[in-house]
Amino acid sequence: MAPKLPLHHPVEQSSTASAGGQAAHSAPPRGLMRWLLTTNHKEIGSLYLIFSLTMFFIGGVFALVVRAELFQPGLQLVEPEFFNQMTTMHGLIMVFGAIMPSFVGLANWMIPLQIGAPDMALPRLNNFSFWLLPVAFTLLLSTLLMPGGGPNFGWTFYAPLSTTYAPPSTTFFILSLHIAGISSILGAINIIATVLNLRAPGMRMMDMPLFCWTWLITAFLLIAVMPVLAGAVTMMLMDINFGTSFFNAAGGGDPVLFQHLFWFFGHPEVYIMILPAFGIVSAIIPTFSRKRLFGYASMVYATGAIAILSFMVWAHHMFTVGLPLTAELFFMYTTMLIAVPTGVKVFNWVATMFRGSISFEPPMLFALAFVVQFTIGGFSGLMLAISPADFQYHDTYFVVAHFHYVLVPGALFAILAAAYYWLPKWTGHYPNLKLAHWHFWLSVIGVNLTFFPMHFSGLAGMPRRIPDYALQFADFNLASSLGAFLFGASQLLFVWLIIKCVRGGEKAPAKAWEGAEDLEWSVPSPAPLHTFEHPPTFRRDENSA
Amino acid sequence: MSGGSYYVPPTSKWPVLGSLALGLMLIGFGMILVHGMNGIMMAVGFVALLTVMGLWFRDVIKESRGGLYDDQMDRSFRQGMAWFIFSEVMFFAAFFGALFYVRTFALPWLDGEGAKGVAALLWPEFTASWPLMEPPGDVAGPREVLSPWQLPLVNTLILVGSSITLTVAHEGLKEGMRETTRNWLLVTVLLGLSFIIIQGVEYYEAYHHYGITLETGIYGSTFFLLTGFHGAHVIIGATILAVMLLRILRGHFAAENHFGFEAACWYWHFVDVVWVGLFLFVYVF
Numbered sequence: 001m002a003p004k005l006p007l008h009h010p011v012e013q014s015s016t017a018s019a020g021g022q023a024a025h026s027a028p029p030r031g032l033m034r035w036l037l038t039t040n041h042k043e044i045g046s047l048y049l050i051f052s053l054t055m056f057f058i059g060g061v062f063a064l065v066v067r068a069e070l071f072q073p074g075l076q077l078v079e080p081e082f083f084n085q086m087t088t089m090h091g092l093i094m095v096f097g098a099i100m101p102s103f104v105g106l107a108n109w110m111i112p113l114q115i116g117a118p119d120m121a122l123p124r125l126n127n128f129s130f131w132l133l134p135v136a137f138t139l140l141l142s143t144l145l146m147p148g149g150g151p152n153f154g155w156t157f158y159a160p161l162s163t164t165y166a167p168p169s170t171t172f173f174i175l176s177l178h179i180a181g182i183s184s185i186l187g188a189i190n191i192i193a194t195v196l197n198l199r200a201p202g203m204r205m206m207d208m209p210l211f212c213w214t215w216l217i218t219a220f221l222l223i224a225v226m227p228v229l230a231g232a233v234t235m236m237l238m239d240i241n242f243g244t245s246f247f248n249a250a251g252g253g254d255p256v257l258f259q260h261l262f263w264f265f266g267h268p269e270v271y272i273m274i275l276p277a278f279g280i281v282s283a284i285i286p287t288f289s290r291k292r293l294f295g296y297a298s299m300v301y302a303t304g305a306i307a308i309l310s311f312m313v314w315a316h317h318m319f320t321v322g323l324p325l326t327a328e329l330f331f332m333y334t335t336m337l338i339a340v341p342t343g344v345k346v347f348n349w350v351a352t353m354f355r356g357s358i359s360f361e362p363p364m365l366f367a368l369a370f371v372v373q374f375t376i377g378g379f380s381g382l383m384l385a386i387s388p389a390d391f392q393y394h395d396t397y398f399v400v401a402h403f404h405y406v407l408v409p410g411a412l413f414a415i416l417a418a419a420y421y422w423l424p425k426w427t428g429h430y431p432n433l434k435l436a437h438w439h440f441w442l443s444v445i446g447v448n449l450t451f452f453p454m455h456f457s458g459l460a461g462m463p464r465r466i467p468d469y470a471l472q473f474a475d476f477n478l479a480s481s482l483g484a485f486l487f488g489a490s491q492l493l494f495v496w497l498i499i500k501c502v503r504g505g506e507k508a509p510a511k512a513w514e515g516a517e518d519l520e521w522s523v524p525s526p527a528p529l530h531t532f533e534h535p536p537t538f539r540r541d542e543n544s545a
Numbered sequence: 546m547s548g549g550s551y552y553v554p555p556t557s558k559w560p561v562l563g564s565l566a567l568g569l570m571l572i573g574f575g576m577i578l579v580h581g582m583n584g585i586m587m588a589v590g591f592v593a594l595l596t597v598m599g600l601w602f603r604d605v606i607k608e609s610r611g612g613l614y615d616d617q618m619d620r621s622f623r624q625g626m627a628w629f630i631f632s633e634v635m636f637f638a639a640f641f642g643a644l645f646y647v648r649t650f651a652l653p654w655l656d657g658e659g660a661k662g663v664a665a666l667l668w669p670e671f672t673a674s675w676p677l678m679e680p681p682g683d684v685a686g687p688r689e690v691l692s693p694w695q696l697p698l699v700n701t702l703i704l705v706g707s708s709i710t711l712t713v714a715h716e717g718l719k720e721g722m723r724e725t726t727r728n729w730l731l732v733t734v735l736l737g738l739s740f741i742i743i744q745g746v747e748y749y750e751a752y753h754h755y756g757i758t759l760e761t762g763i764y765g766s767t768f769f770l771l772t773g774f775h776g777a778h779v780i781i782g783a784t785i786l787a788v789m790l791l792r793i794l795r796g797h798f799a800a801e802n803h804f805g806f807e808a809a810c811w812y813w814h815f816v817d818v819v820w821v822g823l824f825l826f827v828y829v830f
């Protein structure tokens with residue numbers, strides 16, 4: 001069977017030169033005001049991306065403080081109280097400030113381009129969603145400077161650590177989470193409305209690129225669970241400030257209730273951080289294999305199945321709190337069930353590459369690394385899903401290894417892959433190939449050096465969230481710390497590369513990658529500020545249906 | 546406009562000002578709670594937020610009445626509102642979930658039921674009951690609980706009634722009978738107001754005669770959490786309806802195109818449905 005070339009999606013009338021269509025509006029403001037007041041999906045997308053990159057470095061510095069302290073056994077650099085604030089803030093900033101906003105940024109930039117829409121459905125609301133974030137995260141970061149310090153109870157902020165024993169700044173932490181939550185919900189509403197309502201005439205749901213599909217389902221998850229998180233932190237706020245007893249057993253409440261509420265949000269949340277990544281990888285692998293995605297429909301259904309199942313597995317984070325046996329079993333089986341649709345996806349990516357004519361440009365490198373390493377994280381997840389085994393693994397570095405494999409070489413690598421894939425569309429220039437290769441290889445080595453040893457230290461019994469540890473874990477931790485600094489430093493290359501790419505470099509044509517077929521490649525590179533002001537007519541190739 | 550059919554608004558200052566106002570309001574709230582500061586900052590933030598929202602909606606109304614929106618835009622608004630209400634549903638679901646969890650699991654376990662007998666070791670004397678009159682630890686319970694068949698029943702009738710009057714008003718608008726709309730909308734707003742007043746009376750009673758407060762263990766906690774957030778939503782809903790009344794008086798809304806009005810109706814019905822759930826699970830059962 002010869003490799004099948006991707007089919008064309010002819011576009012009757014591309015948007016191209018109509019960048020002047022906006023001339024009817026009064027001249028847009030310049031300088032800072034342009035960014036503050038914009039309603040343009042590309043500008044807002046860039047704002048999101050720049051914001052999340054900033055947060056990525058702030059959260060990264062916190063992680064390096066943690067790794068520096070753990071470089072050797074014993075207490076060297078920081079007080080344990082401060083250590084706890086660093087682990088907590090690292091997690092919060094990375095989850096809510098780096099990974100989530102960067103996916104929203106990509107959605108802003110790419111969904112309208114991929115479905116042939118002039119902008120997001122509700123452009124002003126879009127700007128509001130973004131500008132809530134700097135407010136939320138300035139507030140969150142400022143808690144570090146408040147009397148008693150910032151949040152120190154872990155990113156999962158379990159009661160009563162986060163209520164009865166929490167620092168006074170916790171109230172501000174709660175309020176900042178409310179603001180970030182509003183931002184997520186409004187952003188998700190906008191994405192759903194855009195995908196459902198603004199597709200180019202002729203484009204059916206099942207014609208959409210998978211990135212749009214996965215984001216549609218992610219947005220649904222966001223709207224379903226962010227309010228639950230808001231409810232949970234509201235109860236915390238009341239317990240702290242108004243003497244209620246939600247998480248206080250003495251008044252008839254239950255601290256375990258907090259965990260249920262948190263993980264009802266928390267598990268879908270981890271899929272919120274991975275589904276868009278699935279969409280990105282499903283765009284990149286076909287492009288550089290020069291084949292169509294294998295099993296498009298099964299990808300869509302698998303994503304839906306994962307989303308539905310993700311509401312039924314939350315208590316796998318709570319196997320050791322003393323659940324009834326039925327609950328242990330139920331959540332063990334449902335969790336293992338999730339591996340099935342996840343496996344379908346991995347299978348489809350591999351099958352797409354099978355007999356493709358593959359080339360290894362930077363986006364493809366990151367996407368391939370994603371497939372391999374995300375799968376490692378999936379497997380350790382399966383181990384954790386075995387309830388009796390989890391009694392041993394829980395709250396050890398094994399869990400830390402698991403979720404870092406799915407989040408760093410998983411979600412983060414997909415974001416990096418997306419950046420390399422779409423940078424030509426954003427800037428009009430190809431990223432510097434040599435730098436990109438350095439960035440890729442240093443990142444891969446750094447990531448694995450950091451997180452692979454954590455499997456071993458965890459299985460050997462090293463607990464997570466501690467500033468000091470027994471001597472037998474010293475070598476593993478030394479390796480992890482070296483890897484972390486290597487990984488951190490190599491991300492500076494990425495920043496340099498982006499700056500260079502914005503400034504100049506090899507010019508990219510509209511269709512920047514030979515095998516790329518989605519609608520975004522029909523507009524020029526760099527994409528003009530306004531695209532698809534007149535909706536293009538999407539015609540699917542009959543053979544492809 | 547030389548652009549395409551879908552209306553893309555020009556730059557706007559409301560979003561960024563809105564986020565600053567919201568931040569100011571919430572930080573002001575935190576300052577009251579944490580540092581005992583006065584409420585000026587919060588009040589300024591609140592007023593600023595209301596102002597920004599007012600001006601933002603004014604722009605939308607202007608654009609809508611200026612004929613800039615088409616059916617596609619209308620669908621975007623509908624979807625936006627529907628999903629927003631869904632998010633509110635999930636917000637209340639968290640609170641209802643907490644209530645059910647405590648009643649079906651946490652309290653019986655504290656009493657020694659189930660395989661988790663250890664929880665009973667904490668307070669061996671404790672007996673589970675709902676409403677929980679005697680919390681296990683050193684937290685004083687309520688003295689007495691409210692009967693569902695007095696003020697809560699009245700409020701149920703009021704709110705369900707107001708959903709009906711609102712539907713009458715809406716039908717009137719669709720038929721072009723603006724008088725009907727105006728009158729029944731006014732009735733709806735008044736019913737909403739009376740609900741809020743009665744709820745206030747009930748809170749007063751709860752605190753002063755029944756000894757139900759936020760501090761009386763999980764019963765008081767869930768009671769005020771659920772009714773309080775619902776009450777806040779009634780206030781918001783009634784305010785929205787009052788704005789709709791003003792717009793009706795100013796001649797806004799066409800018989801075939803009045804999504805602002807419909808969105809207000811959706812919201813009000815949602816608030817109503819939540820109340821029915823509340824009445825059943827907080828008061829009756």
Ligand code: HEM
Nearest residue numbers: 270273274316317339378381382384385394395399403406
């Ligand atoms: C095959 C799929 C997966 C399975 C079976 C699985 C299973 C688990 C289990 C059982 C735990 C709890 C371990 C413990 O605390 O003892 C866990 C923790 C975690 N997982 Fe997964 N997982 C999967 C995929 C993912 C994905 C895709 C992500 C994120 C992108 C993720 C992120 C996390 C995080 C953040 C934690 C730790 C939370 C914490 O305690 O701080 N997992 N996983």
Ligand SMILES: [Cu+2]
Nearest residue numbers: 267270316317
């Ligand atoms: Cu999970």
